[in-house]
Amino acid sequence: MLNLLLRFVLELVLLFSLGYWGFHVQTGIYLQWVAGLGVPVLAAFVWGLFVSPKASVNVPLFAVLVIEAALFAAAFMCNMASGWIIFAFVFAGLAVLNRFIILICKQQEISP
Template sequence: MITILQAANLGLRFLLELCLLASLSYWGFHTDRGLLLKIVLGIGTPLLTAFIWGMFLSPKASVAIALPFLLALEAALFTVAVLALYATGKHSLAVLLGAVYVLNRLLMWVWEQ
């Protein structure tokens, strides 16, 4: 039973990563600036985040960093995503994303994933 829950937690982790990128894209496309800036932010912000995630945070990251820095960078990216959702008026989604991230990270720590 615990193996199924651990696998579900890893699946949730992947969905959280997608939500991170989607929230940044949503924020970028919903800024109050011109169309060109909306396009740059809506596409560029998630691309930059995906690049950072791939370089430092993914399981096969090309640059290994110490666990405290890894956790801090990960928390910073999710904090930015939560704030981006909050800034667009999606307060409930922002709180939900933050809460699910904290729960997921806690379970990953408990299960040493």
């Protein structure tokens, strides 16, 4: 149960990281708002569509892992770009550990 709570927190941090980076991109204020709101919304949409336990589109586990890795990698890179180097590595390590525990403990159904 604690691992699933960690999962939820990691998902929230992922969205926050994308949004924080978007609002701090060195562009005009309009593009900052578009990136700050649009990137996390797009990530949440992709997560809900393919990765979440109640995903709208059933894809094989390999595809879920690839999409999930891409989203977490994007958040990692956004944290790095924001100057949060140590936080980025802790976040990435917890995300990998969390996914490993989910797979080992079979906390996620595997679609064919």
